[in-house]
Amino acid sequence: MEWMPIHTRACVGTLTGYTYSLGQFLLAGAAYAVPHWRHLRLLVSVPFFAFFIYSWFFVESARWYSTCGRPDLTLRALQRVASINGKREEGSKLSMEVLQANLQKELTTGQGRTSALELLRCPTLRRLFLCLSMLWFATSFAYYGLVMDLQNFGVSIYLIQVIFGAVDLPAKFVGFLVINFLGRRPAQMASLLLAGICILANGVVPKDYSIVRTALAVLGKGCLTASFNCIFLYTGELYPTMIRQTGLGMGSTMARVGSIVSPLVSMTAELYSALPLFIFGAVPVAASAATALLPETLNQPLPDTVQDLKDRRGKQKRLQQEQQKQMVPLQASAPEKSGLKSHTPLPTRFATSFAYYGLVMDLQNFGVSIYLIQVIFGAVDLPAKFVGFLVINFLGRRPAQMASLLLVGICILANGVVPKDYSIVRTALAVLGKGCLAASFNCIFLYTGELYPTMIRQTGLGMGSTMARVGSIVSPLVSMTAELYSALPLFIFGAVPVAASAATALLPETLNQPLPDTVQDLKDRRRGKQKRLQQEQQKQMVPLQASAPEKSGL
Structure with a gap:
């Protein structure tokens, strides 16, 4: 990981994970071919000895050497990696003076080996x-x-x-x-x-x-x-x-x-x-x-010391304060209005209302008093909206919207396969789904208002509300498909919010973001701020390369 650039970490981690999947395929075949457990244990254990020997040829992290205050080993590791990458000439240009100039922070804050007790002390x-x-x-x-x-x-x-x-x-x-x-x-x-x-x-x-x-x-x-x-x-x-x-x-x-x-x-x-x-x-x-x-x-650089972790939290707070100061004028020019293009949360509004009314209209099929379950449906809103508030505030609008719709879909789909004799289980799933829909409704009102610019915010909210009404109109028609197969309506009511949760991934996050007033604000948020953030992250990278004239071929 410490040799990987920021944008390739997830890719390398996923590719490494696929080796586990390959091993699982091989294990099934090996277990079928070698049924005796002692022989199977021996067969799967032998490769570990080969990998143990191979591990001695790994190159130690130069980043770790630098934080330990060992510039000599850092230089040797960098030169070895340059040789492996076919850049032997560029690696030979590195010297102790270059490293000390670029790694001054790491060498001065190097703490050597750190005890595991630090995980509890700090x-x-x-x-x-x-x-x-x-x-x-x-x-x-x-x-x-x-x-x-x-x-x-x-x-x-x-x-x-x-x-x-x-x-x-x-x-x-x-x-x-x-x-x-x-x-x-x-x-x-x-x-x-x-x-x-x-x-x-x-x-x-x-x-x-x-x-x-x-x-x-x-x-x-x-x-x-x-x-x-x-x-x-x-x-x-x-x-x-x-x-x-x-x-x-x-x-x-x-x-x-x-x-x-x-x-x-x-x-x-x-x-x-x-x-x-x-x-x-x-x-x-x-x-x-x-x-x-x-x-x-x-997209964050790897921290090297505990101070880096504290600085990261401090910079996040300062960034939020700057975003609050960067509020923009409340008027849009004519050219900006004409080019309004954005992903909208309309499918999410439709799916939330569609699943909600589909769930409510199925109350009589749970085998429980409709008056009692109505009270339970109202009571579950209290913890559901509180949990939704915590997720919205700490994780963001997009994860909250996506998770609530996904859980709703799973609960309704599960109700389609649970036998009707299990009234308590079906009621519990319905109540959980209702709570998630309440959290979804809570989030979508806030999320929609924060996504649309001021110049068209009320129109966007109105269109979203219209799509919710369309969902409530369509849901009784879907309930009629029970004549074909009794669980078919629940499968449809469950599939729609699951699909809508996937569509939520196309929407930007608005947590701690100022309200946009014009289309240009949306464009600036999407392009300009991302570029500035990337530039800041590149500046914060630990400089393990040579000086400027020597960078070209490394």
Whole structure:
């Protein structure tokens, strides 16, 4: 990671993750060909010895050498990498004087080897350590809990092992897109939350529905795979160079603790058959909430010291203050009005209203008093809107809108496969979906107003409200498709918000942004500020190259 440019970290991390998927494919074939477990263990262990020997040929990080105050080793590492890249001549131009001139900050602040106790002593590192430890533990805990339940799905363990490996391919690709375009924090939160929901849903689906249970398990496995892919990258970008490897090692240790604890939790099935799944699902849901306490690292340079972490937080606060000062005039010129082009949240308004009325019109099918469920539907709005407020304020409008619509779709789709005899389960899913829709409505009103410029804001809000009315008109017509297949309306009502959540990725984030007044403001926000941010990030990169006349060929 420390040798990778900012824009390639996610790509390299995803490609590395695909090697795990390849190993899973090979494991299924090897287990089928070598059924005896002792011989299989020997077969899969032998390659580790070859990789152990190969690891001695890795080039140590020059960034780490510099923070340890070792310019001689830094110079040697840079020259070796230049030779590997076919730039031996440029590497020979590097000298100790050049390095000392460019790495003055790192050499003066170098602290040598840092103890693992610093993760608890330093308040800034302690917060990262506790949150990341929970993420590592939850991901591994849920993963092994899901894998150990394979024999209960009623499907060949060899076949489901291949399916588990195949689902990694799209899951890691989708995770790569979310990591690159939305950020590390939303990707980590969404993957853990969806994994937890899938495992919890498996706890209420009857064992006779083996296809449904297998589908939920495969989806949960894909989400956990995306979580593993993200957390490796996220942890490396959060910890400073001086303690990065220690932090990654501690995270990996917590993951091993999760894998050790999961078999013990499986023993609780003797008390209640579905209890292990409820535990395995609740832990990643709780860990996803802890992700909100971590900072975003998308397009950020790697920190080298604890001071860099503090400076990053200070710069974010100053940037917010500057954005509030840069409020622009409240009038647009004629040429600007004519060129109004922007992605609009209209599909989101339609999907929210469409799913809402589709859910409400299905009340009589839950087998519960419609008066009681109406009261419950009203009561769930209180915590739902409060949670939505926290997500909107700390993660942003776009992740909040996307997550609420996605969860709504999953709840409604799940209701389509749960038998009608399970009235409590169906009611619980409906109530959860209603709460997510309430949070979506809350967010979309704010988000729409912040996206449109002042010159057309009220018109945009009016058009959004019109699309919501269209959704409420169409939903009764969709309910009529129950004559073809009883669960078909729920599948349609669930698919539309899921598709709308994907469309939300096309909208820009507006958290801590001043309201735009003209179309030009939108263009400036999208182009100018991104360029300025990139320039600032490039200036903050640790200068590990030679002086200006020598840069050309390195």
